[in-house]
Amino acid sequence: MERETSLEVIVLAAGAGTRMRSRLPKMLHHVGGRPLLGHVLDAAGVLQPAALRVVVGEGAEAVRAAFSARTDVHWTLQRERKGSGHAAMQALPDVADDATVLVLAGDVPLVRAEVLERCVAGAVSGLALVTAHVGQLAGLGRIERSADGRVTGIVEERDATPEQKAIREINTGILAAPAALLGELLGEVGADNAQGEHYLTDVVGLAAHRGISIRAVEGGATEALGVNDRRQLAQAERHWQRAQAERLMAGGTTIADPTRLDIRGHLTAGRDCFIDINVVFEGEVTLGDDVVVEAGCVIRDATVGDGAHIKPHSVIDGAVIGRRSEIGPFARLRPGTELGEAVRIGNFVETKKARLGDGVKASHLAYLGDAAIGKDSNVGAGTITCNYDGVDKHETEVGEGAFIGTNSTLVAPLTIEDQAYIAAGSTVTTRVPKEGLAVGRARQRNISGWSPPAKRKARKKPA
Template identity: 55%
Template structure:
């Protein structure tokens, strides 16, 4: 039998106190719902159906890049009613797994076990909690067989003492959903159609409902407010850091690392405190990332060092490069092997050649820099004329003195030399010295202001 997954994501999430639909709130750089979709994809289902309601267009737009069958629940009337909306699109020979868009930490292995037990009859994921308040309780007979679920608001005082709870995650053959869901009523405190009610109906029809328990209650932890969102965020980050350390990454403090996307590391990588990785980041062998850095969609090759307080965005760093401290590399920056970017340097759409250096207090934008170039402190490329961006080409072995202004469009050919303090507006030929600055004058007899004799 083929698997199909139904993800319930129609709730408004009033306790989030936000205009954003609850399932679009972010954990680890991704919406809650995206975490669930990715886990579902790991099961290789025939189809994934997502039931949406509040903010349905916003949810669909945010996750339009996934192959999803979107089902709109016009009226939110409970989990049973939500699943019922998706059934017409599901093949009759399928096993159906029901997940929740605000429960992002369920492990793939847990779901695989649950699906395995649901080949002939419904199977439910349960958990033992010290404080089960608010959850539906599992009802079992004298021999321990599962016979149903009672919601917390509908439970008797004795039933509320039960610590085994319904997680809401269940799987069953499609034929069981078709048989039992239409029979579910809404005679309860909430006036809703509860999905777990199909379990009692299945038992009454002679079926044996199985169950499996989660390893950790965090796997079934749902997000309803900002406090719970933060709790899930920290657990997600802990899992990421723990996995990286198992793979050989040296992390100074796992509690002070944030991965908001994906991070791939080679061998002997070292990450200091308060580092944030966003988007897709790749670190090669022997890479070191200093404290308080932010790397967004960045590739860093073997042996390179990112010094503290640096911000890299959509940049490619070659082998054995040095960046920072306090450097900002913006989109389109490419450093070749052995290049150096120093403190308080900003680059944008800049290609820096092998062994070249931009060490201090400079801005290099829309610029191609050849090999073994030295760009002195305080140098800027004037790449914007108020309407258009223009390019600067700097050849191999060029030396640019400190406090120079390079007005694009501009070409400085290899081995060219720009004298410190120059404003360069025209091309510099191979091996030429360019000087463009006012002649120095020394004025004799000058008196410093405030030191003249003011007496009459």
């Protein structure tokens, strides 16, 4: 992005979060499957800043550990809790004097990158801040303006008069300014307020008093939605989920009830997909075209091919599902599962590190772990692969067109070749050749004259 000056971002994430009533730092509570701070960092990252700086305090070690993979973040510790202005001052010494600084709150997760870009663009020669008009005003700072409409200051609600509390325009906490100017203004901020803290917002009044240009950029409800307690966390979650549902519907997906969909990560869907109620998507999930996901499913870090049908209450984790495959109901696909086209996984079938070729059917009550099954094979009900010997895992290999009879026990390591048959009830421990029949069960004996225990007991009773 072309700018006259470089951009550096300061994210304030040092708050104690006492109203959350939690041992977990507030910044690590989740919305949409990601920490609050993660949303803010991602939005700021879209602007491609020269530096991304986060000021931490309460729970600093845990917060840094949670984002250890983010090599683009520079961390600053606020050792004493003296307010938002004091927090910003901790990071400013590391900022280039000729940079533009964008200051964000780490607990406002739904901020939009396009709004941040407009705020930065408005701070070329003075201050810019994001304001909003919202219905719920409680706890929010009010924007004061002069008779001619110029911004003259921000008053925090706890310091506001009744007249000031009636103002409908609020401060979102997002502010941008030239670094040198922001440093000067913060140096003049005092702590003469109800909290006895150094408010970042006081720089707006100081700038107005100096006659410095102040531009107000209109944001929306999402920029104003900070998270300070569990109720606000739930509100942010619902905003996030509704936005994801709107995105999917605009792209051609039918959602049975947008209020009963949860996306805890990122979902990409093709056209003409259908998602029923109470479905949860976690991590990175991709649906092809014409995919049907029925009620109550949980799908995590998976790829689902065109025309696949996921039936109710199936759990899919780390799997790749081929085109036109049918899963469930009540199926469980664990990490490492790879299904070809038109595969049928039925009720109460579990797979793990299993590769099933095109047209394979496992319709009921089976466990297939560490297995490779060739195309068009059939796995009967009650079949299990015994993949663990108490020390190591071993693989079962089944060729193409094989038939595994009901209640078979396949003891790995094992190879069953193409078109082989396994008789029902067999325990198979050695290789089965191509087109061979394996029978691994005891011969049936019918014992005549046998008496059930109840009859034997009756004969022993005294007359």
